[in-house]
Amino acid sequence: MIILHTIAEVRRYVAEQRAGGKTVGLVPTMGYLHEGHLSLVRQAKEQCDVAVMSIFVNPLQFGPNEDFDAYPRDLERDARLAESAGVDVIFAPGVDEMYPDGGGKSLTYVDVEAVTETLCGAKRPGHFRGVATVVTKLFNIVLPDRAFFGLKDAQQVVVLQQMVRDLNTPVEVVPCPIVREPDGLAMSSRNVYLSDEERVQALVLSRSLRMAAERVQAGERDADALVAAVREMIQEQPLAKLDYVQIVSMRDLSLLSTLDQPALLALAVKFGKTRLIDNIVLDI
Amino acid sequence: MIILHTIAEVRRYVAEQRAGGKTVGLVPTMGYLHEGHLSLVRQAKEQCDVAVMSIFVNPLQFGPNEDFDAYPRDLERDARLAESAGVDVIFAPGVDEMYPDGGGKSLTYVDVEAVTETLCGAKRPGHFRGVATVVTKLFNIVLPDRAFFGLKDAQQVVVLQQMVRDLNTPVEVVPCPIVREPDGLAMSSRNVYLSDEERVQALVLSRSLRMAAERVQAGERDADALVAAVREMIQEQPLAKLDYVQIVSMRDLSLLSTLDQPALLALAVKFGKTRLIDNIVLDI
Numbered sequence: 400m401i402i403l404h405t406i407a408e409v410r411r412y413v414a415e416q417r418a419g420g421k422t423v424g425l426v427p428t429m430g431y432l433h434e435g436h437l438s439l440v441r442q443a444k445e446q447c448d449v450a451v452m453s454i455f456v457n458p459l460q461f462g463p464n465e466d467f468d469a470y471p472r473d474l475e476r477d478a479r480l481a482e483s484a485g486v487d488v489i490f491a492p493g494v495d496e497m498y499p500d501g502g503g504k505s506l507t508y509v510d511v512e513a514v515t516e517t518l519c520g521a522k523r524p525g526h527f528r529g530v531a532t533v534v535t536k537l538f539n540i541v542l543p544d545r546a547f548f549g550l551k552d553a554q555q556v557v558v559l560q561q562m563v564r565d566l567n568t569p570v571e572v573v574p575c576p577i578v579r580e581p582d583g584l585a586m587s588s589r590n591v592y593l594s595d596e597e598r599v600q601a602l603v604l605s606r607s608l609r610m611a612a613e614r615v616q617a618g619e620r621d622a623d624a625l626v627a628a629v630r631e632m633i634q635e636q637p638l639a640k641l642d643y644v645q646i647v648s649m650r651d652l653s654l655l656s657t658l659d660q661p662a663l664l665a666l667a668v669k670f671g672k673t674r675l676i677d678n679i680v681l682d683i
Numbered sequence: 684m685i686i687l688h689t690i691a692e693v694r695r696y697v698a699e700q701r702a703g704g705k706t707v708g709l710v711p712t713m714g715y716l717h718e719g720h721l722s723l724v725r726q727a728k729e730q731c732d733v734a735v736m737s738i739f740v741n742p743l744q745f746g747p748n749e750d751f752d753a754y755p756r757d758l759e760r761d762a763r764l765a766e767s768a769g770v771d772v773i774f775a776p777g778v779d780e781m782y783p784d785g786g787g788k789s790l791t792y793v794d795v796e797a798v799t800e801t802l803c804g805a806k807r808p809g810h811f812r813g814v815a816t817v818v819t820k821l822f823n824i825v826l827p828d829r830a831f832f833g834l835k836d837a838q839q840v841v842v843l844q845q846m847v848r849d850l851n852t853p854v855e856v857v858p859c860p861i862v863r864e865p866d867g868l869a870m871s872s873r874n875v876y877l878s879d880e881e882r883v884q885a886l887v888l889s890r891s892l893r894m895a896a897e898r899v900q901a902g903e904r905d906a907d908a909l910v911a912a913v914r915e916m917i918q919e920q921p922l923a924k925l926d927y928v929q930i931v932s933m934r935d936l937s938l939l940s941t942l943d944q945p946a947l948l949a950l951a952v953k954f955g956k957t958r959l960i961d962n963i964v965l966d967i
Contacts, residue, residue, distance in 0.1 A: 406851065410853075500848075500849070505849045506795055506796045506797050506798065506845055506849055507793065507794065507795045507796070507815075507845060507846045507849035507850055508793075508794045508796070509791065509792070509793055509794075509850075510791065510792045510793075510794055511790055511791045512790045512791070512792070513790050514790065531791070532850070535850050536849075536850055536851045539850055539851040539852050539853055540851050542853065561790055561791060562791045564784075565784070565789045565790055565791035565820075566791055566793075566816070566819050566820055566823055567690060567820045567823040567824050568823050569694075569823055569826065
């Protein structure tokens with residue numbers, strides 16, 4: 400496995416692979432890898448000849464009061480894990496390489512409307528603009544055939560699928576299942592922020608999602624009642640500060656009051672300064 | 684020369700050319716071709732093996748009170764002219780092919796800031812958003828090595844160069860000189876709107892630009908004085924309705940009060956409902 404830091408190098412590498420007739424899969428990450436990321440790599444290796452992993456903590460997708468500076472970084476550890484999962488090349492650019500015109504800013508943005516206006520999009524203004532912009536840049540740099548994203552960020556997957564469709568981007572966005580700890584906590588680089596006590600109480604996220612899914616299986620179709628039950632269960636945990644619980648259409652992320660179509664139950668909860676998200680697809 | 688109407692067909696065509704080792708040049712147009720467009724084709728043929736011309740009147744870049752419906756269209760005539768200039772393939776999609784999600788709308792936009800805020804950008808809100816979005820789509824569909832744009836739309840060239848730099852788009856934007864009628868009028872598809880009387884008075888655009896350039900050659904460095912002289916000359920024509928006259932930096936299109944760097948003198952003038960633009964680079 401090799402590690403490249405410049406756009407020119409990764410372009411050259413990919414061009415050589417393509418000239419040899421190989422297909423290219425991209426796994427965009429912000430590093431501090433966990434089993435969720437590694438499952439994306441395994442998908443990429445299954446579907447493509449070459450797996451490129453980008454590791455870039457993108458300032459554009461963090462709000463002014465968010466954890467850009469504190470976000471955990473450890474390239475050495477990431478490189479070991481990436482290699483063990485089968486990554487062929489890591490692209491790890493600095494902020495100046497990706498935003499040469501000064502301090503993590505850009506004059507050009509990719510804006511996706513509508514599907515960015517609920518869930519995390521409503522709570523993190525500019526977040527998905529930053530995601531859509533950096534993913535467009537990464538696609539233009541790496542020119543992958545396919546790109547692999549985890550469904551823990553379900554809204555991100557929907558936003559990027561919309562973007563790719565609208566802009567005719569020649570990349571297939573492949574959604575991959577959420578990977579969880581044995582006790583149910585969805586894997587996240589931000590889990591390292593949690594104290595022992597918060598870590599225990601954070602189990603309420605997956606527990607409340609399972610509870611809701613069971614009620615749906617038992618026949619519940621009232622989205623508001625489901626949301627209320629989830630809210631109540633989460634609020635029983637003294638350290639949990641609810642950010643949102645919403646049930647939305649899988650198609651366009653519009654809010655649902657009745658489960659009459661494939662739906663996503665998504666939530667965000669804060670423990671201290673740590674904001675965790677999780678979700679489940681509600682099959683009817 | 685062949686004419687293709689679907690994205691799938693043009694993708695297949697270009698992929699075959701590329702597989703044969705050929706380079707691809709794109710000339711994006713809204714049709715109703717004139718000598719200006721054909722000069723872009725000749726540039727494309729000089730620099731690339733294959734010349735693709737897109738012909739698409741893009742609803743996204745027209746304002747609600749602009750001439751989208753009235754914009755002149757004649758694909759048969761365009762095809763003859765394009766073939767004579769050396770075009771290999773015309774890509775002429777319908778609105779539904781480019782915007783399948785309904786009526787010439789998109790949920791995803793490419794926004795370029797700063798350089799879109801002066802000149803035509805200030806007068807035509809949303810225009811450059813529409814241009815940047817459709818050009819991104821055309822680039823993603825055709826995947827050209829180079830794309831050729833006329834400097835009559837100088838701001839468009841600057842906006843697209845900024846976009847390509849910011850998004851790492853793997854396409855070189857090639858600016859090409861303005862082509863003029865023998866009497867000086869810059870070629871434009873909109874010139875057909877002009878009455879005989881308007882056509883004569885419209886010569887004031889190029890005449891006033893030449894006058895300003897001569898004053899600069901003679902030593903004038905006061906941008907406000909130059910703008911005032913141009914305005915005065917244009918306002919002598921009774922049918923001319925001035926939209927704007929501005930002198931801006933060639934680098935970032937910021938307004939200049941003194942000519943201390945490469946500058947662009949750009950103007951827009953209305954004759955009846957017809958809005959004409961023209962510009963000149965002021966060398967110092």
